Amino acid sequence: MPQQIDEQLLRKRAEHNDGDLSTLREVTLHQFDIERIENLDKYCRNLEILYLQCNQISRIENLGKLKRLQYLQLSLNNITTIENLEGCESLEKLDLTVNFVGDPLCVESLKGNIHLRELFLVGNPCTDVPGYREFVITTLPQLRLLDSKEIEKSERILAAQEYPAIREALLKRRAEKLTAKDAISAASSTSEAAASPTEESEHYLSRNAKATPKASTEDNTQESKQIDSPAQAPEPVDAPGTLANSAPPEPASDDLERRRLDFQNKPVPHTPEARLAAARDLAALRESAPKNGADFADPTKRKKERILFAPDGRVLQKNEGKYLFKWHSTPSTLVLTVEISKFLDTSLIDVDVHPTWIRVTIKAKILQLVMEEEVQTTNVACERSKLTGQLAVTMVKASVVGDVHEIRSRERLLAEQQAAKAAEAAEANAKAARPRGARTNPLSRSSLRQTLEPSGDSKGRLDYKNIFREQATHKTAPDSRLLMPGALAQSKIVDAPIIAADIAPDETFRDNPDVPPLC
Structure with a gap:
């Protein structure tokens, strides 16, 4: 029985749309040996892209209600004439490569498809008819591309000049062909x-x-x-x-x-x-x-027979999909992580856990692994990452008592505590590694720069000769304007008693008499 376009086939080919046909925009039905176009206008009226290449379709039919159809792919079929596409108002691209379209006059049925921009008829008998390209270019002025070749303005002008003669010759050729066909039909038996x-x-x-x-x-x-x-x-x-x-x-x-x-x-x-x-x-x-x-x-x-067990009963390890995987062992659990594409539907993944081995079937491809420790087959958690699609299978070891979720929560809390202790130890080590002679200057560069803004003298100038001495012998009074960015803050210098701690030089300071003074 030839394959028919029915609801079951359409839902199967609409997996990317969760099997919903009412909102389906694109469907691929190639290489199914389909002989007739049907039911698309009933189930998929919102189609925009339709692939029907490599089938046995002999007629273009039942597509008039697909108002949003933009691309129709019908290459490698048995189509003999172009017809029944007037209702496809949004059609922009039509591919009829390698069919049996023999009469270029059937292209006139596409005059109403004003949005048609690309037409492919390579491999059809009509392309061998003299004047074929000139006739199609003039008949369909909306075309921009014919048989993968762009239509230029000069070519369109020359084709329009030859159009009347070419069309008359094509009409004459059609009449002769019909006459010959009638003669053959009359001569042959019923x-x-x-x-x-x-x-x-x-x-x-x-x-x-x-x-x-x-x-x-x-x-x-x-x-x-x-x-x-x-x-x-x-x-x-x-x-x-x-x-x-x-x-x-x-x-x-x-x-x-x-x-x-x-x-x-x-x-x-x-x-x-x-x-x-x-x-x-x-x-x-x-x-x-x-x-x-x-x-x-x-x-x-021919499919090879899968051998999953040795003749002596040993479990054989297999990775048919070449998936990347990793084992992670904790005192209570054994975790297997498998790298899977995030676009793969979870319904295509099956996990089968045994005491000493595990089998993960991903889209009919088997990943079978042997475990070093025995696990509980009824205490397993399977999760997938929404970001990367990674599969994580957490299995509780046979010697551990407790639920897998409780054990994972306890291990997660323990890991967080260990990480906090490690951070504290690292900070303590960093403090211990700091040099003993290093000291922190109580007057930072930013505060020094703010303090040394032009004072309230008449000329608004600073005496850069005595910067260090002034800072050592005076304290700045707090001023809220210093905290306002962009403000012309002025600091007030207030006399203060000299404190030995303020003028005490650094322990590493050495006075070098060879260095000239700043002045």
Whole structure:
């Protein structure tokens, strides 16, 4: 069964939005083999970015109600025409790289998308039509970028001059193509005209000698004749019907292997129908592969069996996610810290504690470690840091009695007390290491500078010759204006008796007669 866009798939792809679809802005649905666009206008009307590349979508539909859609990615699909995008009023970028759009005239359906700035049609048959770029540039004047190439003003002017002739030629080409198609339909039988992709799939897988439906172009007809030639036709498959829509008998493993080799080595017509048929049959082969013990998707991606225990029962240590971890042991607890991304949801983490070993499963990747001491499996605390995302698993040792939370609180208090004692000891050591001869000058430089502000003399000058003598023989009267920054404070010098302690020189002071006086 092909994958459908349903509520379950959308909620699964909306994990980054906590599964909320009503406020979903971006969704990625690539490589799901989706064949039809549906239910997006029902569940996700506020979408702004939609990724649908690498699927089997054949039509652009059910997107008219996505008024906020700005970027639509539909590369590597089976789309043959551009349609049903008039309702996407906010569309700015459309990517249809490697599809089957063959008529450049279908670009005219984008005239109403006035906000469209970028259009990608590389790998479509329409890009090989003469005058394709000039026609698109003139038809969509709002474009700024076409096929990853910026549109210049001079190019737009020249394209507008050639536009009438190019459009007339494209209309004539469309009429001729429709006439040829009607002629082929009239000449072919009803069964051949109504052949489904499933029948082409049956022919591709079984290589029966029956005649294949006629293709719509001469190239596809020639490829079909080459496949039907007796030299290339393998032995027919015994089981009738197709793998996609019917339930044939379970084939043998060697038959499935031969079909897988056919998919890889035999040529396939490059048409939307053949591509859809191949995708359906590959999906059927993947579903049948586990029953027969074969992997048809990619043999190199077979999952290896996890070996978590040795044959003798020993627990093996594993770190599949290459996570950084650290052990921290205290007298009562054993703590394991694991560095995990803070953007990883906690629901994807599982912790399993055993007496002598622990297993942490992080997004299906196992971190299994053996502990040196036995712990209590029922007395464990698991926490994550909101800032860094680090996981901390605190386990109480088997010989300790008490709850893990009480033990952690007691250890935290003890650690704080030890840190305070260490700070006091460091301060005492710093005081003890201070030189004995060092003394603290009671008159700091800042106070000296404030004290020596211009005094109240008429000239407002200082006698710098007697600074030391004046400070030694006089005291300054307290003045509140000295404490006001920016104020023109004036200090008053008051006579005071000379105190021996004030004029006593420093013990380390030595008078040197060779030093000239300041004057």
